[in-house]
Amino acid sequence: MKFLCIPCDEQMATQVDGIMPEEKNNLVLKFKCKKCGHMIAMLTNKFETEFVSKLGVEAGGPSDMAKTPFGMMGSTLAEGKEELKKAGPDEGDFEWTQEAKDRIQRVPFFVRGMAKKTVLNFAKERGIKVIDGALMDEVREKVGM
Amino acid sequence: MKTYEDLPSDGGSNIMDQVIDQREQLRRRLDQIKHKVCLMSGKGGVGKSSLTANMAACLVLRGHKVGILDADLNGPSIGKLLGVSNQEKLEITPEGVEPGQGSMGIKIMSMDMLLPSADSPVIWTEGKDATAVWVSTMESTALQELLKDTIWGELDYLLIDMPPGSDRIDNIRDLIPELDGVVEITIPSPISQHIVSKSITKNSQLGVSIIGLVENMATYVCPHCNQEGQLFEGEDVEKLSKDKQIPLLGRIPFDTRMSRQTGTGKLFIEEYGDSVTGQAIAQVVDNILKFIQNKSN
Numbered sequence A: 001m002k003f004l005c006i007p008c009d010e011q012m013a014t015q016v017d018g019i020m021p022e023e024k025n026n027l028v029l030k031f032k033c034k035k036c037g038h039m040i041a042m043l044t045n046k047f048e049t050e051f052v053s054k055l056g057v058e059a060g061g062p063s064d065m066a067k068t069p070f071g072m073m074g075s076t077l078a079e080g081k082e083e084l085k086k087a088g089p090d091e092g093d094f095e096w097t098q099e100a101k102d103r104i105q106r107v108p109f110f111v112r113g114m115a116k117k118t119v120l121n122f123a124k125e126r127g128i129k130v131i132d133g134a135l136m137d138e139v140r141e142k143v144g145m
Numbered sequence B: 001m002k003t004y005e006d007l008p009s010d011g012g013s014n015i016m017d018q019v020i021d022q023r024e025q026l027r028r029r030l031d032q033i034k035h036k037v038c039l040m041s042g043k044g045g046v047g048k049s050s051l052t053a054n055m056a057a058c059l060v061l062r063g064h065k066v067g068i069l070d071a072d073l074n075g076p077s078i079g080k081l082l083g084v085s086n087q088e089k090l091e092i093t094p095e096g097v098e099p100g101q102g103s104m105g106i107k108i109m110s111m112d113m114l115l116p117s118a119d120s121p122v123i124w125t126e127g128k129d130a131t132a133v134w135v136s137t138m139e140s141t142a143l144q145e146l147l148k149d150t151i152w153g154e155l156d157y158l159l160i161d162m163p164p165g166s167d168r169i170d171n172i173r174d175l176i177p178e179l180d181g182v183v184e185i186t187i188p189s190p191i192s193q194h195i196v197s198k199s200i201t202k203n204s205q206l207g208v209s210i211i212g213l214v215e216n217m218a219t220y221v222c223p224h225c226n227q228e229g230q231l232f233e234g235e236d237v238e239k240l241s242k243d244k245q246i247p248l249l250g251r252i253p254f255d256t257r258m259s260r261q262t263g264t265g266k267l268f269i270e271e272y273g274d275s276v277t278g279q280a281i282a283q284v285v286d287n288i289l290k291f292i293q294n295k296s297n
């Protein structure tokens, strides 16, 4: 799927920062025209989200999760071995509370990488080290979804 | 206005590139494996897993390097059959995931090895609200990961123990287009043959080549006197084989010691290779090898 800005006749780029950790399977993806800055949002429902998820790919380009062996299973199995969960991408200095982990876990796989990036960028900007539910609420507020 | 083809990418996600990357990685893994054979049956409980394990052992005895992919995600039994405990640590490196080392050096990968305890179910995080479509898509992605991220190394044979039914064969065909073929397992009961016959038709329509039929629990062999008796009063597997024009690879007698071995990690073939049942399994393996040899000639 590609998006075109009609006035500029330019391709719109996926906004990596525009995806919100939405715990339902409804999804919001933002696209921006590099020329005029116009933004649009693509909204999908549960079934449409599932359809895209089938590919095992990630919107906004592959995150580290995609390069981790058994990455999809590790991040999607409700009960999995420690090693499997730990093998995920290194989050650097950040610590996620259980609530935050659970919430990010509920974001559909193929946009989870982007959602994580959004939250992490926000935390970095503010020098926050612990990511919790309140922070995630704040991010959602700010990104405006 | 520009058209789809005019736009160079999909706006930064590179979905196609990601799919291609995954496929290339899968290809690199599969290219190190000479032959891939699927064991399946439309019917459950006919002995797919037990025969897969014991046929793998036969292949090892013939000097081959063998691996087993347990494609039965929800009812994995290969770990148990080959003595790989669910409690063994999973070795994950950037290279991939180390397969379990089963009896006789058979490499295995099974969902069991990913779960924290022997009785943990396979539940995807979408949980209770998950629709059938969702679960099915997760399962096909899981199968792809099990195949492409496991460090199989160089193998002569990869056997695939399928779940009951014939749904997942579409996935396997898609992931392993070079599959040597499937072995259909049935038992001498009209219901089993009816279902297996459907599964054969489906495979033909999908263009999946069928190596042949195996009739398991064909007769009962008394472990004391080696006399064979009938176990089921049933449909003739030879008729099914003729009707469908696929070879009958062998009939395997019931031997109580086969089920008794489950869980000890020692395979039936290792201990009772000389029994009537053991020899029948070996015969099936030889027929499969012949098929593969003819095909490559």
Ligand SMILES: Nc1ncnc2c1ncn2[C@@H]1O[C@H](COP(=O)(O)OP(=O)(O)OP(=O)(O)O)[C@@H](O)[C@H]1O
Pocket: B043, B044, B045, B046, B047, B048, B049, B050, B051, B072, B075, B077, B162, B163, B164, B216, B217, B252, B253, B254, B255, B256, B257, B258, B259, B260, B262, B277
């Ligand atoms: N030839 C045989 N002689 C004695 N027992 C057998 C024989 N074949 C299979 N069994 C036993 O039958 C039971 C079912 O076998 P198995 O689990 O291999 O079947 P399956 O087709 O893989 O089942 P599922 O559909 O659940 O995956 C097991 O207890 C196994 O030990």
Ligand SMILES: [Mg+2]
Pocket: B048, B049, B050, B072, B077, B161, B162, B163
């Ligand atoms: Mg089985």
Ligand SMILES: [Zn+2]
Pocket: A005, A006, A007, A008, A009, A010, A033, A034, A035, A036, A037, A038
């Ligand atoms: Zn524009």
